[in-house]
Amino acid sequence: MNKRLMVVEDNPDLLDIYQVCLQKDGFDVVCARDGEEALKQFVDCKPQVVVCDIKMPKLTGFDVIETIASHPKLNQDVAFIVMSAYGDKDMVDRAEKLGIGRDRYLVKSQATLKDVLRTVRSAFAA
Amino acid sequence: MLRKSKRAADLSALETDLKNTDPIANIILRNIEDGIILINAEQKVAVFNPGASRIIGLTAEQAMGKDWTEALRFIDRHGITVKDADNPVRQAFRTTRPVRDDDAFVLTAGQRRLPLHLIATPLINAGGQVAATVVVMRDMSEEREREEAKTDFVSTASHEMRTPLAALEGYLTLIMADDSLSQEAASHARKAHQNVMHLGKLFKNLLTTSQSEDGRLSHHPQIFVLNDLLDNVVAENSRQAATKEISLQLAIERSPDAAAPTAFHLDADPQRIQELLNNILDNAIKYTDPGGRIDIGVKPAGGFVQIKIEDSGYGVSPKDLPHLFQKFYRVDNSQPGTGLGLFICKKIVELYGGDLWAESEVGRGSIFYVTLPRHQTSGG
Numbered sequence: 001m002n003k004r005l006m007v008v009e010d011n012p013d014l015l016d017i018y019q020v021c022l023q024k025d026g027f028d029v030v031c032a033r034d035g036e037e038a039l040k041q042f043v044d045c046k047p048q049v050v051v052c053d054i055k056m057p058k059l060t061g062f063d064v065i066e067t068i069a070s071h072p073k074l075n076q077d078v079a080f081i082v083m084s085a086y087g088d089k090d091m092v093d094r095a096e097k098l099g100i101g102r103d104r105y106l107v108k109s110q111a112t113l114k115d116v117l118r119t120v121r122s123a124f125a126a
Numbered sequence: 127m128l129r130k131s132k133r134a135a136d137l138s139a140l141e142t143d144l145k146n147t148d149p150i151a152n153i154i155l156r157n158i159e160d161g162i163i164l165i166n167a168e169q170k171v172a173v174f175n176p177g178a179s180r181i182i183g184l185t186a187e188q189a190m191g192k193d194w195t196e197a198l199r200f201i202d203r204h205g206i207t208v209k210d211a212d213n214p215v216r217q218a219f220r221t222t223r224p225v226r227d228d229d230a231f232v233l234t235a236g237q238r239r240l241p242l243h244l245i246a247t248p249l250i251n252a253g254g255q256v257a258a259t260v261v262v263m264r265d266m267s268e269e270r271e272r273e274e275a276k277t278d279f280v281s282t283a284s285h286e287m288r289t290p291l292a293a294l295e296g297y298l299t300l301i302m303a304d305d306s307l308s309q310e311a312a313s314h315a316r317k318a319h320q321n322v323m324h325l326g327k328l329f330k331n332l333l334t335t336s337q338s339e340d341g342r343l344s345h346h347p348q349i350f351v352l353n354d355l356l357d358n359v360v361a362e363n364s365r366q367a368a369t370k371e372i373s374l375q376l377a378i379e380r381s382p383d384a385a386a387p388t389a390f391h392l393d394a395d396p397q398r399i400q401e402l403l404n405n406i407l408d409n410a411i412k413y414t415d416p417g418g419r420i421d422i423g424v425k426p427a428g429g430f431v432q433i434k435i436e437d438s439g440y441g442v443s444p445k446d447l448p449h450l451f452q453k454f455y456r457v458d459n460s461q462p463g464t465g466l467g468l469f470i471c472k473k474i475v476e477l478y479g480g481d482l483w484a485e486s487e488v489g490r491g492s493i494f495y496v497t498l499p500r501h502q503t504s505g506g
Contacts, residue, residue, distance in 0.1 A: 011289050017296035024303075085288035089346050089397075108292035109326035113299040 003124050004028040006047040008038040008064060009083070010056045014108075018051065021113055022120060035059025042068060047078070049123045051116070054084040054091065065098055079123040083108060083116065161263040165194045165215065167256065181242070181265050183235030198261065199233040218246035218259045230263075241266040284333040291329070295322045324464075331466040334401075335453065338473035345395035345477065349501050352390040352399070352431060353378060356424065359403045363411065371416045374407075379425035390424065390431040393501040394478050402474045405467040406435050406494050412463070414439030414491070426500070430480065433496040442486040450484055471496075 005027055009015040012033070019029045030045045032038035034056055042050070050068070054061035065080050080100050084091065087107035095105050104123065106115060155162055161178035163171060174189040174197065182189070182197050189197045198215060200208045210216045214225040224247040234240050243264040251257040298319040302312060360376050367374040378387035392399065410420045414437045423434040442450060442457060449455045451472040454465040475482040479499050486492035 011293065013293040014289065014296065017293060017300065020300060021296070085285045085292075107288070109288040109295065109329065112323075113296045 002028045003049075004030065004045060004047045005049040005051060005120060005124075006030040006032060006038065006041055006045065008032045008035070008050065008052040008056070008061065010034055010053060014053075014083075017113065018116065021117060025117060025121075027120065027124075035061070035064045038064045039067060049079045049081065049120060051081045051083055051120065054082060054086060062094060062098075065095075065100075069098055079126065080104065081116075081119055081123060082106060083111070085109070159264070161261075161265075163189075163194065163197065163261040163263070165259045165261065167258060169194055169219075171197055172258065173260075178263065181234070181240065181263055182232065183238075188235075201231050201233050201239060203229075203231060203239075205233075205239055214244055214246045215259060215261060218248045219256050222248050222250060222254075222256055224248070232263075241270045280336040281333060284329045287329055288326070291322060291326055295319065295326070298322060328464045328466075331464045331470060334470050335466050335473075338470065338477075345398050347394050348396065349391055349393050350396050352392050352424070352498075353387065355396055355400060356403070356422070356433075359400055359407065360422070362404065363407045366411050367420065370411060370414070370418075372411060372414050373419045374422075375419070376422045377424070379423070388426060390426070391501040392431070392478075392498055394498065398474045398477070399498070402471045402496065403433070403435075405471050406496070409463075409467065410435060410437040410439060410492070410494075413437070413458075418491075427497055429500055429502070430497040431500050433498075434493060435496075436491065436493040438491040441488040441490050441492055442484070443488050447484065447486055451482070 003026070005022065007015060007018045007022070007029060009018065009031075010033055015031055015033065019031055022029045030041050030047055032041045036059060038050075038052070038059075041047075050065075052061040052064060061082065061084065068078060080095075080098070082095050082100055082105045084106070085108045087105070087110070092102060092105050096102065104119060106119060111119075155173070155175045158175070159177055161181040162173060162175040163178050164173035166172045170191055171189045171194050174184075174186045176186075178189070178197075179185055184197055194215060200213050200215075202208055202212075214227040214230060218225045224245060226245045228243050230242045230244045231239050232242060243266055244261060246259055246261045248256045249258045249260060298315055301307065302315045302319065307315070356376055356378070360374060364374055378390075380387040407420070414420065418438040420435065420437045423436070425432055425434075446455075446457045450457070451468045453469045455469075456463065456465045472482055475496060475498070481497045482495070484492055484494045
C-alpha cells in the first residue's frame, strides 16, 4: 500500500520543499495550502500522516487537527506532525493534549529538512 | 473616645494646615498628575490628592483616615501580595530612609494591576522617629504598554523570520542532495547551510534575550530531579564531544554512607536549566582542543547545589573574564556563536536566585560554577 501523507502549509516555498523532498523519498504527497483545503483533501485522499503548520489564515493547524481527531468517521489512526514557527510551551502542551508527542512537534528554522524526513519516516513506521 | 477625636482633630488640623497656610502647596497637590499620599504615625491616610484618586480608584473620602494598606495594595507582576520586605511603605517606616520602587504594582479599587514608579519618604521628627511617610506615585501603564509593544514586535518579527529561514534551509538541503553539483558548489552550499543554521540560533537567542530583559523570560517551574536532567544533558552533548575526541564525564558527589549519589531536587523550569547547562557545555566543547577533557562535578553547598563544569581548553584571559557574561561579548570571533549564550545563562540563574561565575587560566582551561537553590523535600 502506498504511503500517503498530506502537508498543510500556507507558505508556497515550504510546501514545495516538503513535496519535493518527501516525494523523492518515495511518499505519495498530497498538498493543502490552508485549513479548508486540508479538510477537503483529507476526506478525499485519506492520508496516514499529516504534516501541519499551525499559524495559517482562517483555520489554524489546531483547528484542522481537532476537527479530524474529533470526527467519528474521519479519525482513522492518523499520525500528526506539527511544523510551526512557534514553539512556546503553551502550544507544545496543546499539541500534546491532542496526542502529538514532543518528538512530533517541529519548530521551523530549528528543525532541519532532514529532521522532517526522519520524523515522517518514523511516523509511518509506528 | 477622647483619643479617637484627638486623632481626628490631628488629621483635620494637618489638612487645614495645608489648605490655609500654604495655598501654593495646596494648588500643587490638587493639580499635579502624580499621586501623593501622606501616611501618619498611626498608619492612617492623612493626605490623598486627586492624583492618588486617579491612580488608586478611591475618592479622598474613601481613603482618608483609613489604614494605608486599604489604599495601597502592593502586588507583584503575577498579582500576588508582596512580602513586607518588598513593601516600599513598610520599608520606609522600618528603615527611616526613602525607599524607591521603579517596578511597583498596586491593585486598584477596580481590581486592576497597575504598574507604578513610587518613592516612599519617611518624615523624621526631632526625636528621630518616623512622624509620617509621604508616598509619591506615577502611573507607568502607558510606558509599559509601549515596552510590551516593542517586545511583541521583537517576538513577532523573530517568529515571522523563521518561515523564510526554514525555506532557505530546505532549498539548500535539496541543493546539497543534487549529485550533479560540482565539489566547489557543494562546499559553498554547505557553508551557506551552516550560516542559515547559525541565523536560526541567533533568532532563538534574540527572542530569549528580549524576553529575559523584560523580566518576561517564559518559564514553567516544576519540581524535578537534577540528576536525571544532567544525564540527559551529558547524553545530548556526548556526540559533539566525541566528534572532537573530548572526554565528557559527570560525577555526582555522594555522601560517605550513601548507597547512591544524592538526589538534588530543583524547583525550576527543566528546559531553562537544560538550556543553561547546554550553553556552558557548548562553549566548553568549542574552546577545547581534540583530546581534551570536560568534567562535570555536582555537590551540595548549603541549601544550594553546585555544578562545576571544568574544561582543559584554551582558557580566558584576565582581560576578557570580567566581560564573559555580557550581552554580545565575543572573546573570539573565529568560532560560530552569538555572544548571547552566557548572557542568557546569567539571566536564567538570576531568575532562580542562583549564581554563575567562572575561573580561568589561559592555556590551562576554565571552570564554570553554577549554584542553584535546592528544593527541600519533606525528607530534608
